[in-house]
Amino acid sequence: EAQVTQNPRYLITVTGKKLTVTCSQNMNHEYMSWYRQDPGLGLRQIYYSMNVEVTDKGDVPEGYKVSRKEKRNFPLILESPSPNQTSLYFCASRTTGPTGELFFGEGSRLTVL
Amino acid sequence: GENVEQHPSTLSVQEGDSAVIKCTYSDSASNYFPWYKQELGKGPQLIIDIRSNVGEKKDQRIAVTLNKTAKHFSLHITETQPEDSAVYFCAAPRYNFNKFYFGSGTKLNVKP
Numbered sequence: 276e277a278q279v280t281q282n283p284r285y286l287i288t289v290t291g292k293k294l295t296v297t298c299s300q301n302m303n304h305e306y307m308s309w310y311r312q313d314p315g316l317g318l319r320q321i322y323y324s325m326n327v328e329v330t331d332k333g334d335v336p337e338g339y340k341v342s343r344k345e346k347r348n349f350p351l352i353l354e355s356p357s358p359n360q361t362s363l364y365f366c367a368s369r370t371t372g373p374t375g376e377l378f379f380g381e382g383s384r385l386t387v388l
Numbered sequence: 389g390e391n392v393e394q395h396p397s398t399l400s401v402q403e404g405d406s407a408v409i410k411c412t413y414s415d416s417a418s419n420y421f422p423w424y425k426q427e428l429g430k431g432p433q434l435i436i437d438i439r440s441n442v443g444e445k446k447d448q449r450i451a452v453t454l455n456k457t458a459k460h461f462s463l464h465i466t467e468t469q470p471e472d473s474a475v476y477f478c479a480a481p482r483y484n485f486n487k488f489y490f491g492s493g494t495k496l497n498v499k500p
Contacts (some may be wrong), residue, residue, distance in 0.1 A: 279431070299493050306485075306486070308488070310488075310490075315397070315492055316492060317394070317477060317490040317491055317492040317493045318432070318477060318479075318488075318490040318493075319490070320487060320488050320489075323486055323487070325486060326461075331486070331488065333488075334389065334489075356391075365432070367431070370486070375420055375422065375481050375485035376422070376434045376437070376439070377422075377424075377432075377434065377488065379431030379432050379433070380431050381429070381430055381431050382429075382430075382431055
């Protein structure tokens with residue numbers, strides 16, 4: 276089954292404790308991206324990657340890091356989480372074809388105390 | 389970048405009625421406009437999209453219209469059913485679909 280898998284799905288942590296949210300896709304997609312969803316703000320892009328070792332900033336990259344060492348994986352790293360990073364996070368992937376259709380994971384709800 | 393505004397933020401309709409959600413965008417270079425549906429506890433899923441070379445596209449009970457002059461596009465759902473209840477997002481990808489700009493979302497509630 277074609278899917279994007281995120282882990283963990285739920286996480287409560289404390290300010291400053293480094294964490295990583297993993298994302299893996301089994302569709303051989305070149306492009307992957309991360310979003311955060313906040314009430315009234317919709318989905319905002321954090322980072323994206325066009326292929327292995329190629330990453331770039333989205334609209335809200337501050338406080339986040341990413342890496343793309345393998346085609347299937349695109350982890351999101353919060354080096355020193357703060358309460359304003361409490362949010363619902365989504366990973367997505369797509370092919371590089373003309374449709375632009377994003378395939379989303381089921382989300383990771385993060386709470387930073 | 390691109391600025392996408394979406395209205396209304398919430399919409400409540402009776403089953404069988406129609407629902408319309410509208411989005412406006414700012415960058416006249418945008419040429420592809422998808423709509424995503426997010427069911428409770430799930431990630432968004434593409435339901436319909438439209439390219440700038442057409443004014444309307446239909447898929448059963450769902451349609452999208454585009455007015456490039458006015459820079460707005462709308463989602464139309466006819467004969468709404470309870471399973472249409474969800475959050476809907478419009479988007480305007482740019483830069484070879486690498487950067488995605490989403491609207492703020494519309495929570496649609498279809499009352500049985």
